[in-house]
Every structure is written in C-alpha cells, then in structure tokens.
Amino acid sequence: MSLPRGIRNNNPGNIRWGSNWQGLVPQDKRTDKSFCQFKDSIHGLRAMVKIMFTYRDKYGLNTVESIIHRYAPPNENNTQGYIMRVCTTLGVLPKQTINLSNSVLIELVRAITAVENGNLYYHYYSTELIERAIELAKN
Numbered sequence: 001m002s003l004p005r006g007i008r009n010n011n012p013g014n015i016r017w018g019s020n021w022q023g024l025v026p027q028d029k030r031t032d033k034s035f036c037q038f039k040d041s042i043h044g045l046r047a048m049v050k051i052m053f054t055y056r057d058k059y060g061l062n063t064v065e066s067i068i069h070r071y072a073p074p075n076e077n078n079t080q081g082y083i084m085r086v087c088t089t090l091g092v093l094p095k096q097t098i099n100l101s102n103s104v105l106i107e108l109v110r111a112i113t114a115v116e117n118g119n120l121y122y123h124y125y126s127t128e129l130i131e132r133a134i135e136l137a138k139n
Contacts (some may be wrong), residue, residue, distance in 0.1 A: 003060070004037070004079070004117035004118055004121065005032070005035065005090065005117075006044075006074075006113070006116050006117045007117055007121060009032055009035055009037040009038065009044070009122065010037065010038035010039065010040055010041045010042050010043065010044040011035055011036045011037060011038055011044040011047070012041065012044055012045065012048065012056065012109075012112070012113040012116060012117060012121070012125065013037065013044065013045075013047070013048035013051070013071075013109075013112050013113065013116060014035050014077055014116045014117075015036045015044070015048065015051065016034060016035055016036065016048055017034065017035065017036055017137035019047075021036060021042025021043065021046075021047045021050075022043055022046065022047075023038045023040065023042070023044070023046070023047075024036060024037065024038060024039070024043075025037045025038065025039055026070075041125060041129065042132060042133050042136065043131065043133075045109060045120075045125060045130055046132035046133040046136045046137045048109055048132055048133075049105060049109065049134050049137035050137045051071065052067065052100055052105065052108065053137060053138075055067050055070060055071070055102065056100055062097050062098060062099075063094065063096060063098060063100060064086050064087050064090060064092060064094055065083050065094070067093055067108075068082050068083045068086055069083070071112070072115075082115050085111065085114070085115050086108065086111040086112065086115060087114065089107055089110065089111035089114070089122075090104065090107050090108065090111065097129050102131060102134055104128050105130075105134050106127060106131065106134075109125075109130050110122050110123070110125075110132075112132070113125065115117060
C-alpha cells in the first residue's frame with residue numbers, strides 16, 4: 001500500500017507551495033507541483049504549527065471554525081465536515097475559543113493530519129516529534 005501524498009511529501013498538513021519554508025527539498029528534487037515537499041517530517045509539522053501561530057497572531061483566529069475555514073477553504077474542501085472532525089477530536093464546539101497550548105496543538109496537528117491523509121495516520125507521528133516541531137516553530 002502506498003502512503004498518502006502528505007506523508008510521502010513529509011507534509012502531513014498538505015501545505016501548498018508559496019512560502020519559502022525551512023526544510024523544503026531542493027528545487028531540483030521537487031516532484032509535486034501542488035504541495036510542498038519537506039526533507040523530513042519535523043519540518044512539515046513545524047510549518048503546520050507556524051501556520052496555526054500566524055492564524056492566531058496575525059489574523060486573530062482562535063476557534064476551530066475560523067482556523068479550518070482559512071486552512072481548508074470551501075472552494076477546495078468539505079470545510080464543514082473538516083471542522084466537525086477537528087472539533088470532535090479536540091472535544092470543542094466550532095465557535096469555542098481554543099488556546100494553542102502544546103497539548104491543544106498536538107491534538108490539532110493530529111486531527112489535521114488525519115483529515116488530510118486518512119484516519120489511519122492520526123497517530124503516525126509521535127507526541128515527542130510533534131512537541132519538537134512545536135518548539136522549532138516557536139523559535
């Protein structure tokens with residue numbers, strides 16, 4: 001069985017090309033025209049966390065509904081279904097304010113990974129790896 005695209009690309013959040021993220025594969029090694037490819041999974045996880053921090057700090061997004069609506073817009077996703085899956089995982093309501101503490105971020109990253117790549121991949125990345133990615137994103 002082939003791994004999902006996001007896992008193969010070390011990009012579990014299926015982040016599209018655009019920003020010059022740390023840890024991207026060199027340009028001559030890129031094979032995916034739509035989604036970023038990272039050298040390793042920690043950089044893909046870090047990018048996802050950085051996006052969550054940007055949504056909070058720059059745009060004031062602090063609910064699952066507002067975060068996912070921007071992250072996975074309706075023009076290319078079933079955004080309502082995505083929101084509900086993430087809310088179920090986090091145990092919150094769509095409009096409930098969430099604090100991006102490490103414990104919430106770990107579950108948010110896992111929930112996004114599961115929606116983007118399939119439920120089998122919810123625990124694909126260890127808590128320790130996600131925690132390291134969060135620390136890298138903070139620096």
